[in-house]
Amino acid sequence: MAQNGNRRPPLVADKRYAKPQKTRKKPTKGPSGKPPRKTRKSAKRKPRRNLPLILALPIGLVRWVFRIVFRLGFVTAIIAVLGLGAAVWYTSTTIPPLNQLVDGRAKGSVTMLDRYGNTYAWRGNQFGGLVTAETVSPHLKNAVVATEDRRFYRHFGVSPRGIASAIRINMAEGRGPLEGHGGSTITQQTAKLLCLGTPYDSSSGMTEAEYEADCRRSSLARKAKEAIYAMALELKFSKDDILTIYLNRAYFGGGSYGAEAAAGRYYGISSAELSPAESATLAGLLTAPSTYSPTSSMDRSWARALTVLKLMEQQGYLSEADAEYSRANPAQLSEAAERKAGGYFADWVMGEGPSFLTRDTTEDVIIKTTFDQKIQTAAEEALAHIFETKVSEGSEAQAAIVVMSADGAVRAMVGGRKTKVSGAFNRATQAMRQTGSAFKPFIYAAALDLGWSYADVIVDEPITINVPGSGPWSPQNYTRKYYGPVTLTTALQNSLNIPAVKLSEDVGRENVRTVASYFGIESDLAAGPALALGVSETTLLQMTGAFAGILNGGSAVVPYGLTELSLLGESQPLMEQEGGIGKRVIQTAANEQLVYMMNQVIEAGSGQRAKLSDREAAGKTGTTQSARDAWFVGFTADYVAGVWMGYDDNTPLKGVTGGGLPAEIWKEVMERVHADLPPRPLPMIRPEVAPVVVQDTPAETFNPGNIFNGGNNNNRPREDSLIGVIQNILGIN
Template sequence: MSNSGRRKPPLVAPKRSRKAAKPKSARRTTAKRKPQRRSRSRNPLVRMVRAIVAWVLRVLWAIGWRVTAVVAIVVGLAVAYTYTTLPEYKALMDGRARGSVTLLDREGQVFAWRGDQFGGVVTAETISPHLKNAVIATEDRRFYMHPGVDPIGIASAMRINLREGRGPLSGNGGSTITQQTAKLLCFGVEYDESEWESEAAYVSDCRRTSLWRKAKEAVYAMAMEAKYSKNEILTVYLNRAYLGGGAYGAEAAAQRYFGKSAARLNAAEGAMIAGLLTAPSTLAPTANLERSQNRASVVVGLMRRQGYLSDNDAAVALANPAELSEAAQRQAGGYFADWVMASGPEFFTRDTTEDVIIRTTLDQRLQRAAEEALKTVFDEKVRDGSKAQAAIVVMSADGAVRAMVGGRKTKVIGAFNRATQANRQTGSAFKPFVYATALELGYSYDSVVVDEPYCLDVPGSGRWCPENYTRKHYGRVTLAEALRQSLNVPAVKVSETVGRDLVRKVASDFGIESDLAAGPALALGASESTLLEMSGAYAGILNGGSSVTPYGLTELKLLGEDEPLMGAGGGIGERVIQEKAARELIYMMSRVVDGGTGSRAKLSDREAAGKTGTTQAARDAWFLGFTADYVAGVWMGYDDNTPLTGVTGGGLPAEIWHETMVRVHEGVPPKPLPMLRPAPRRDPAPTPQRRAPVAGGNPIENILRSIFGN
């Protein structure tokens, strides 16, 4: 038989392991034991825990996606509804509740701003790229990437707040520019003065922070992102943001601080304005330039790190920090501007809803002269630490106020103005009105009055005996000499003779509107008045005897309009005394400066006339006077009526007046005073021409004797 179908045995026997091969059944049994080992690691407790966790996760997932879906739908509906309420972005540019007032000096140059300034609409495309980049770098560096809310920014802000020990929503808020714009718009709620106690209360409510407000802010921001482009949102923000100094919007701030358009700002200036967004009132350069420059340097650093400035450009910006314009740096005429605002119609000044331009009488050169004069005298002649105050008014003979200083601090807004608001006793500065009355009734500068002990019985007050400052008497003196030495007894005698009522009327007609004393002390300045009133009354003497109403406003018109709504509210009024009497009085007052109590006020290059005034216990010291060109008044004293030490009207006030007028008249050709010029006498002692008035006598008889002799 053949073996071809059979398998041939191997030539070499296979190697066998030392251990006997396991049968197949054993191998299968071993393979089946593996899952049995896994089942042994699952005890009932583990299985139960795992089942519970899996069930909880399934429940959370089921609830979570449904809640998320519901929230998304609600937010979507809220965003959609808010979207429908948003106006066109161009209607959102000017959000001020009141208008602005821009004040111009007599040359038409801006010197002060009041109210809420809005320089005009700017856009994200037309402003300086430096300002645009500075705002984005400072406020929202992912502005062009988020949908109105920036989760990364919010998480970063919460982390910073927690690290610094605050609550997660306290301090840094992570708000985007869009969210800040939503707050500026107060989520579409407009200011209604009938519903709010004040505009400040409305703004405070809009800025209030809570979880609900943050949610509302986020919805409004996302609606804005859906309605407007990024540049349109940035445009609204740049026009509505408050930037300090009363400026709303980038254009107003650029004009306010730098006197230029927002399109022309350099990197340092753009950084300074952007830096104001965090704390506009505190960081305003008009409040503290150094602090504002320090903040701007931080902004420049942010711009460099974010690639908006090269290292070289950043170094240039840091080496040349932004400086205020000349007008903003001077902050000229703060007291004057406040006075004009207070004296103008309220609906066009303090409470205006329009943008108003007011042209004024202010002369900035004279304003600087007055401020420098005051500082010079206080620095050189007043002891350190003194709380004494002073005020200055400079005006033309028609009452146009050219300069006003209401206190030692000159760079102020809304401060107490001692030139217009302080009613103080005038002392001997009132005496010219006593002699003006006598001159108008026919007396002359060389009429004689007897300076002697003199007493009056005052009903309700008893016997009153005025005394001269020197406690001496000088016998027969002319009216001119009595005024030159500021003698009290002759002034009272003349006042009693011509009649107190007439003296009061003359003073009132000259513009002293304060209540005038009813007793004989009227002649010695027992009444109170303001420095502005007294300066205006002296201007009436200079202009030849006509009354004067001091004024600072010459023209008021709305921004963009050509026709003014109103003109000057003051000037020369009716005649009070005849020109002849005024010329004699000016002569008498010139002698006060030329060798009298006001000799410290004498000017070396031109004629001057004036009068000193010192009240009881030296609580007030005055000097008022004039040249042919200008009238100036100076008051000095303490706000709390503390007596001055060693100061009279002929002392420091006269020196302040002198320093002021020297500076005021720089470059002004000297002119003679419009006064009587008596023929020189050989005998220096005046010869009595007329009988002296007799106090208590018949006034008509005394006048006739004065005119016709005995």
């Protein structure tokens, strides 16, 4: 077949179903020469369902308010965060350096050492020295964290969980949300200890106690400030620095501020040496120092410590074995803390030194004293023994004891039956009581110094003295009997009243008053004839000091307890006291006779119950009218001791005289005090023949110029005696 030149192209399968090509229109240009913008076809919307007007208006209003509140809240939150950050930053710039924050006491402390250099008492606010979180015992550090703030190393100063938990507990226990548990972290407690950066100012008119109470005050505003200050502390210091401040400023009871003071106060060791049991006990004090103090109640203290040990074990600070060992071996107080000895003595010494270095000191002071803990224990045990065995149960009678050396160095002091006290009424130094016949040795001292003898005779007989302004006065003996002629020794030995009055009148009351005051009786002495019977009031300390003057040979004595006062860390003392012996009051020969006469009081007279088993002693009994006061004051060659017994309200004692229970207490004290001392003789005359008592001589009419029958007296004072010198100066014959 012939091919046609005008042939069609062959059919192609791929193009069989191809869509016809569409020609693309070129966009027409607009007036500006640019192609017009392509419009997007809008999607078809479903028709909106219109709400009723009554619903649409409130819903719209709510939405509008919500948008406004949200925007304002967001802005406010940003401003609050920025403000809080600024407040925290600014507060952190006002916080002093670490070394200025560890000791925040407004007052200093006083530590008292006994005669051998051992600590026995503390006063004021104790601060044992700086410790850090690294130098303190790790057991104490762990105990504090486990007990006070287990999340201490994980929070930023404030624990929202802790606060929420505390509020829940307070509400459940019926308290206000901010009353009771505070949910405070250690950092917040540190902020509170720093009083939010406000130091104590004595010129503000607020006492230190009021200042501390204000620092502990809980209120919403105070809590907010506390939180800011806590976060500022976290910003400025490390966690261990904050713990260092806390461990140095926290109060552990007993006047101890800081871990070092507490370790020394309760255990006599450094805070670096504390065991787990000791650390748990100290950490337990932080909640309530007075309640859980081991010196107040060991049972309560250890029960709290067991809780702390359990927390330490649960939080991994103690192994099970270590915790079990600690529970089986409770912390033991040091000997000084356990005994709590010398409270009355320590209070007295605090009053004897200058107040700016004792009661009101702002420094840390060390006071060395004359105190002897062994003698103090002997006095306390003797008093307890007599009251337990000789006094009716429930009796409210009181007693006081003073023991001192011949130079006036006070070795022990008991101011009442409750011995473990501080700041209590001290009957040894504060109670002014009539002395009764315990005053009589000063009458005989005056007579002996004027030249009379222990063997001279005086007549015990009824007498009447006309007292100007009061009328006739007729003294009587305790027994209501009269014994005729008796020696001076017998008269003192049996505490006869009439011979004492007659002798006082003959010697001269002014001379008796002079001798008594020179021996150390500083109180006002009676001016009338009843002076001889001890109607004047004085303290047990003064009476014991006066008898110390008789022991030392007749020289005045000023009782003292402070021997050296220095500042902590200083080697040079600010004050020193070497002894209390003053000027001579009566001559040695007169004093030796007086000691012998007082020895006979114990050997054969009214004080026989005070007789010691292995050594000589001398003393004098004393009982006031209606037995409102009973005394025994006496001495050996080594120590002087005075005992007073009576009621605080002057109720008469029943069946008690100075030669009874007071003499027995005195004996119990001295037997214990001298247990390890060899016997030494008293400084007294030793007559080969006992003085003769003239029994058959008829009673004489009282004549102040003719009392004595000894024949060796001219009733004139010796010129070398103190009284003779005074009379020569005054021109008295």
